[in-house]
Amino acid sequence: MSAAPDFSKWVATIETRLDSHYPDGVISLGVLMELFGIVGGKLSYMFDGDAGLARAYESVEFLSPAYQGDYVRATVKLLEVGRTSRKRLYEAHVVARQHGVGAAPSHGEMLAEPLLVARAVGTVIVPREHQRLTPAEFKRS
DSSP: OOOOOOOTTOEEEEEEEOOOOSTTOBOOHHHHHHHHHHHHHHHHHHHTSSOOEEEEEEEEEEOSOOBTTOEEEEEEEEEEEOSSEEEEEEEEEEEEEOTTOSSSTTOOEEEEEEEEEEEEEEEEEOOGGGOSSOOGGGOOO
16 A cells, blocks of 8 residues: 655745725735635646646635735645646735734734634646646556
8 A cells, every 4th residue: 555645845835915905905805815826826837837727616714804015925735636636725824914003004013923814725627638747656547
């Protein structure tokens, strides 16, 4: 019996500052979903050498608001690999916050602990003929 595959090195991360068009400064939930798509694309390039196609999210949770000026770290981890499917865990954490910090609009601070604002589990499909870099131990007939 072969050992379970090691997914630990298949993690991608991006960080960016967020902007809002809402009067209260809250970030649109769609922006967080777009970050999941961007970081997922990065993982797809790392693993398969192809961006793949989003199939579905089986769960999406918005756990805390993100605000104008927040710096968010989006991370995706590979959970399972099928013949063409790749199941993943996505998370978005606020790592620095401007909202409600100090008296001046330019004040901000790094958070002592990143704040989890969104989490999702989703699947992407990468057609076999597009799997250019897929490691041999993950290839299935």
